[in-house]
Amino acid sequence: MTARLLTVLVPAYRPDRIVETVQSLADQGFQDFVVRVGYDRADDYEPPDLPRAQFDLDVVQHPRRMGWVGNANALLATVDTPYFVVVAHDDTLSQTFLADAVEAMEREPDAVVVHGVTEHRGMVRAGEVSQTDAIVGSAFERMSEFIRRGPHRAELGWRGLIRREALPTVPHLRTRLSDGQFSNTLFALELLCYGESVSLDGIRYIKNTSSKGLSRDLVSRSADAKSRMLADNLACLADALAAAGDRLDLDQREHLLTEYAHWLLKLQGPWNILADEKDSSRRKLRDVRGQVASFVARALLSSVSGHARPTDETPASERRSS
Template identity: 30%
Template sequence: MTKARILIAMPLFEGWEHVEHTLLSVQAQTFRDYRVLISVDGADKRSYEACKRFSDDPRFKIVVHERRLHWNGNINWLASQLREDYFCYWQHDDHCAPDYLQVLIDYADRHPEAASVYCDMQHFGTRNDVVRHKSVVGFALERVLEQARRANPAAIRCLVRRAAMVSALPITSATTWTVAVARAGELHRIPRILYFRRNRPDSLGMQMLTMPEEEMLAFTLEYGLGVFKYAFPLVQKEEIGPLLSMIADQLVNAQIRKRWQVDFASAAPQLREKFLARFFETAVREFGVSPAAVQEGRERLALISSEAQRATREGGVKVRPGFWSKAIAALSHPTKSSRRGRG
């Protein structure tokens, strides 16, 4: 048997209804040099029964965890088993075109600068739109900030190069995982619809929309600090304040992933201030950011927020692409620092 080049990693919990169809989609792939690892969480016997017949295929292995790992723990366990060239996160209720893996790996082998290679994504179920995200290229800081702005979910539902995957560990959320991969290398799009993503009213993503306010605050904070974690080593000392203001602006003004973040536009001002205090205090505590940088970040954020509010009153938009593009260019100009390399 040819050595596997791709690890197809499938976390599974209460997915018995759709997993058989998904695994048939995996078996139908024209590219055959892969290994499938199905990680059944929380001793979910019904899901195990739904997929156990696939263990007759020597490329498929099912592991049942008695203790509940939850999504983060499950995806980190799967990543720890990676020995192949590429990691492919495959959701248990999604399916792909038969040439999905072949198209992606052919491209990835020709483009070693790409940390991840993804295609266009067709939603079905409760949504029917097509997700098309442009490639994220350029220097490391530029990629991190651009991915934070776009919040492209396709960047992990694809092929991720092994080195990029290892550098992203431990994974705390899908959103920060995409930013970590962008730090490791470029994110390349193949403009073909090869991935079909099921949307269900009871999915984890939909459940997150009903999180209590405190949990939503924690999730929003985790995302912001995750972006800062990967951008912080790439900026110079005098750029820390501007970087903090850019990330805070995305969280409280632009809200790219607004569905899973606190809606500060309609929240009480006290909640916004409480959140910002946490954000800046945690940056000091966990990353050693100086009080002067925090003060500069707060002052810049106040100016940006005033601009956003004025634009809203005048019928403008809250997301200001022109501002964001200029800010990224100012921070990530390659002549400023050798730490902005493409790797």
């Protein structure tokens, strides 16, 4: 197999439009890539014949059910090309996205990811578009800006072209739970620790959501289960920040953890694990969330750094230099 410039990863589980997904890759004017489709085990699903073009096609049939995160991570571990992109099953790319993204990446040596505008179709947010501008600056400035914009709005890097060599370890979704809620968001945030993002004009990624692609137990999860998942996501961010080494100092890590925790605690609808703002004092609820976020950030920072963060209440004799 000839060495390629990039890898397109397609994690799939009982997809409705996998043929359309691969056809959008066959329609790319740029063809210097390998497509690697990973089918999670589903005994009631027969994969269709997929379109072929000048790209290399590699189909992986997992022998056991791995879940979204397990499937995606198994594919991510195979990347050995300078660039890669993840296209979720049933989604499609605009015809010039890969060529334009490679050109932008080679023009911007400090970029770790290039993305465009995402259009939503199907059962969730149909007709809406998601877009966010480029994020530049230092690692701390980039990650702070991501959280300030709102992670659910700024996470388009997950659907962009990524520079493999900018990442110090094998790229992977961080989670300890099978379905890894918000693991994509965390992945997009972690990318910004290692480089800037570039935003292309126009719709470049089409997100199709079908009934088979929705988590079947999302609404039925208990508040306790949701709380554990959000705590897991925050703990994974602490791990990611620890892995950043000297790119971030202790104060910056604490700030990022606190702000991200605050975002998680402000989630509304089915993910609101504290209270509904409609039935609560906004000021009181905001204060409680701020205190909880600060406490959780300090606790996590202590667990990954090996020592407690000094506070105003800590006796001077017990304080240690960080």
